[in-house]
Amino acid sequence: MNFTRRSKARRYVIPRLPLVAFIDVVLFLLLYFVVATSVNPPEGELGSALRTDSKGGGQAAALTPQILNVESNASGVVFRMGDRVVTSPDGLLALLQQLPKEAGIVVRVSSRVPVDAAAAAVSAGRQAGFVKISYVPGS
Amino acid sequence: MNMHSPEHTKEAGFDLTPMIDVVLLLIIFFAFTAQFNKSLATPVELPKQKADARPDTSSKQSIVIDITREGTFRVAGRDVPLDVLTQMVAADVHRAGDSANLEVIVRADRRGTAAPLNALASELTRVGVKTWKLATEVNAS
Secondary structure, three states: OOOOOHHHHHHHOOOOOOOHHHHHHHHHHHHHHHHHOOOOOOEEEEEEEEOOOOOOOOOOOOOOOEEEEEEEEOOEEEEEEOOEEEOOHHHHHHHHHOOOOOOOEEEEEOOOOEHHHHHHHHHHHHHHOOOOEEEEEOO | OOOOOHHHHOOOOOOOHHHHHHHHHHHHHHHHHHHHHHHHOOOOOOOOOOOEEOOOOOOOEEEEEEEOOOOOEEEOOEEOOHHHHHHHHHHHHHHHOOHHHEEEEEEEOOOOEOHHHHHHHHHHHHOOOOEEEEEEEOOOO
């Protein structure tokens, strides 16, 4: 005699999800994003203050910042501080590391030099430990 | 003696067809959006210098100015003359209340001359911008 009720037998039905289509879509999405993603190099920032060469009527600062000129001559880009001239970013970094940092530094960039040289000057100032860096557009 | 009737072995299933339809619709939407966003970024070769990592300044209002190798100013993928760009930045400074609340990021092509960079710096100073940030490509080394 079968005493088992039919309704109890239904408990043992295992539900199955047809996941094949879902996996297809997920793989398609993955493929799309892999193909569509452009690998951009990470970007950094060189922050600096902006100043002009105009003589304002403001009060003179207690500490006069050192002026770094970024210029070009026949041999290429040169970095000049007073009478000291260096031609490489490494030499510039070595020069800036010897200077006092409290007064800050003014980077005056000639319009004839490439942007890379301007960025190299600001970057060298940052690496040398200057906190106050001002960018001044030159002639 | 077979105690199971054929109706007990019937599998339960969900119909995934509407979900797949929606997912495909989403793919098409994002494909179009991605193309649109890509066109906003002007490809420029940034200076390869050591720099600070870009901080999270989402609370600040910011404007990104691209300068191409030829010296053209571009904002959000569109060429903008310098005088118009100056007006845009002046309006942003006015909206921000203080120039300290406005972040100006300049993405200049490293192969171009600094002349447009200097012209931009002069104009930004004139409208009250006190600081800016030069974008660089962070060296892998």
